Amino acid sequence: MINKIIAVGSGKGGVGKSTVSVNLSIVLAKYFKLKIGLLDADIYGPSIPNLLGIKDKPSTENKKIIPYDKYSIKAISIGNMIPDGSAVIWRGAMVSSAIRQLYNDVVWGDLDYLIIDLPPGTGDIQLSLSQYLNISGAVIVSTPQEISLIDVRKAISMFDKVKIPILGLIQNMSYLKINGNEEYIFGKDGVKNEAVSLKKPFLGDIPLISEIASSSDKGAPSVLNGKSQATDFYKSIAKNLLDNKDKMIDKKVKIEN
Numbered sequence: 349m350i351n352k353i354i355a356v357g358s359g360k361g362g363v364g365k366s367t368v369s370v371n372l373s374i375v376l377a378k379y380f381k382l383k384i385g386l387l388d389a390d391i392y393g394p395s396i397p398n399l400l401g402i403k404d405k406p407s408t409e410n411k412k413i414i415p416y417d418k419y420s421i422k423a424i425s426i427g428n429m430i431p432d433g434s435a436v437i438w439r440g441a442m443v444s445s446a447i448r449q450l451y452n453d454v455v456w457g458d459l460d461y462l463i464i465d466l467p468p469g470t471g472d473i474q475l476s477l478s479q480y481l482n483i484s485g486a487v488i489v490s491t492p493q494e495i496s497l498i499d500v501r502k503a504i505s506m507f508d509k510v511k512i513p514i515l516g517l518i519q520n521m522s523y524l525k526i527n528g529n530e531e532y533i534f535g536k537d538g539v540k541n542e543a544v545s546l547k548k549p550f551l552g553d554i555p556l557i558s559e560i561a562s563s564s565d566k567g568a569p570s571v572l573n574g575k576s577q578a579t580d581f582y583k584s585i586a587k588n589l590l591d592n593k594d595k596m597i598d599k600k601v602k603i604e605n
């Protein structure tokens with residue numbers, strides 16, 4: 349049984365959605381002792397296997413797919429659900445068949461939360477995924493820059509359309525510390541102010557930290573290091589997210605394994 353499914357969306361690409369999905373999942377598992385699954389639903393360019401340092405294909409058992417088991421979480425990419433070498437032309441039918449497989453053919457076991465890294469954008473594919481994935485709530489990741497906030501508004505209106513509650517907004521790349529001073533490269537508090545004006549919870553900041561980027565490239569997310577400053581930021585966001593869990597709608601997914 350999957351208790352709740354949480355989507356991580358942004359609207360705009362490259363704002364750190366996948367990085368947040370991975371680090372948040374590991375923090376929820378490692379420090380909050382929750383059973384976490386992570387689904388990479390980015391059909392345009394799955395990045396979760398790289399972020400987790402996984403190169404192999406998932407194994408199968410009795411025609412069921414065994415999700416990767418790494419750093420205390422289970423993970424799979426939607427790219428694993430489609431036949432090799434087939435041109436990926438994602439239409440509604442393809443999305444719903446991949447999703448059916450995802451729930452019925454992947455051996456998830458019991459999960460408290462399945463975190464879904466959605467593809468960037470607010471087009472048909474994102475709308476179909478949001479509609480069919482039984483999502484209980486969405487987390488929005490953005491940089492404080494106006495150009496990414498424009499897409500945040502679009503993403504929120506997309507989730508509204510399919511009646512998925514917004515659990516909160518995360519302000520990524522909020523500042524860079526140079527010689528002890530906080531430099532607001534993308535502007536100050538754009539996401540925080542947006543959360544206030546939209547009356548949505550603000551879940552917290554993650555500054556630009558070089559270790560977040562370098563550890564992603566190594567396939568060993570920064571929160572694996574309990575002493576890294578990134579871990580504290582992600583822990584605080586995880587706590588704020590769980591504090592908002594009463595906003596999640598009930599859509600348990602029963603799996604017929």
Ligand SMILES: Nc1ncnc2c1ncn2[C@@H]1O[C@H](COP(=O)(O)OP(=O)(O)OP(=O)(O)O)[C@@H](O)[C@H]1O
Binds near residue numbers: 361368390560564
């Ligand atoms: N807080 C941060 N500090 C430093 N680097 C970061 C931070 N967050 C993300 N990055 C880096 O920014 C880049 C983009 O991040 P990521 O791939 O997670 O974005 P995304 O929103 O998932 O992109 P896409 O839209 O392509 O899926 C990566 O190189 C990542 O390592």
Ligand SMILES: [Mg+2]
Binds near residue numbers: 365
């Ligand atoms: Mg991504």
